[in-house]
Amino acid sequence: MARAIEDAMVAAKVINLDKEASATTKDRRNSFVAIATGLINYLKTNMELDIAASALGPGAGNVPATAKTLTGVVR
16 A cells, blocks of 8 residues: 555655655655555544445345445455
């Protein structure tokens, strides 16, 4: 996830890896790892997902026809 954040920032031309010191790159990457870790921990604690069987398409298996709320599914 941290790599995806960095890649997106490079693509948006927010950062230029060729023009920065290696210490700056290392510090930024450590920050992205911290952000990604915080986001994952938040989602693990707070994720709630509503799904409807019709949205899953054919072959979805034994899914109830009515919408269900799933909590605590990320571990």
